[in-house]
């Protein structure tokens with residue numbers, strides 16, 4: 001009970017965001033592939049920008065600016081583009097794209113946050129042998145865990161009730177609050193995109209994971225690997241009044257087409273065929289079952305236009 005080790009939430013925060021933390025010293029693209037690394041994702045965002053007439057696009061957790069760079073190639077300087085990122089501005093970023101360490105107070109247009117909320121640290125809890133829910137503590141060097149104090153949480157009761165010894169949960173309150181703060185700044189549309197679960201399919205032992213260099217690895221908050229947990233999307237959606245679509249549904253509504261080109265094209269115009277085939281492969285990856293297509297889009301239209309959700 002008197003463990004010298006921090007809570008998961010504190011260890012996770014330090015591991016990712018302290019001076020020598022994982023996201024201070026490296027770029028996400030060196031470790032995993034996200035939708036933002038696929039050019040057709042920006043194409044779909046540009047279609048949303050066109051339909052909404054957005055004056056500004058803010059990409060929260062902009063990584064290496066990949067999505068904004070691709071979007072800039074499509075919309076030019078007609079739309080103000082801003083990356084919000086704790087990491088330094090990428091040297092290759094087109095000069096007209098803004099780069100800020102924190103969110104601006106007001107956003108007139110579109111706010112996108114792809115794979116941000118899964119990196120917002122949470123308290124982690126576990127039911128002990130006596131049926132008491134306790135905070136999980138962790139040794140940041142080894143990942144070895146112990147149980148700390150009893151953990152009282154209205155969020156847990158409302159969104160992720162656990163009672164059997166060994167069951168675990170990640171307390172999503174920090175994500176709800178973080179996204180609510182972001183959405184409150186927006187006049188337009190705010191979209192959080194992430195992997196997650198809802199009350200009907202919570203993972204009984206939680207979903208803490210670590211990745212580094214393109215592979216899953218032991219979960220240790222040592223600053224040398226990512227630490228992530230799936231997002232309780234129903235709770236976040238409830239906190240901000242968001243509509244929820246899968247990425248497959250959302251990109252379909254934005255006109256993304258994952259169908260393969262006709263084989264006839266291969267003989268009449270081989271170059272066009274190869275181009276279309278590559279595009280179909282990329283689109284397929286964005287809408288894949290058991291992959292990016294299962295990601296959740298939490299969409300809040302603060303002006304009630306309902307471009308994506310109507």
Ligand SMILES: C[S@@+](CC[C@H](N)C(=O)[O-])C[C@H]1O[C@@H](n2cnc3c(N)ncnc32)[C@H](O)[C@@H]1O
Pocket residue numbers: 023024028034035036037060061062063064084085086087101102113114115116119
């Ligand atoms: C999983 S990466 C996603 C990057 C990019 N959106 C993508 O989809 O490729 C998470 C990113 O969130 C950034 N991040 C985490 N907390 C942040 C915060 N409070 N403000 C700005 N960026 C943040 C990290 O530095 C990291 O680049």
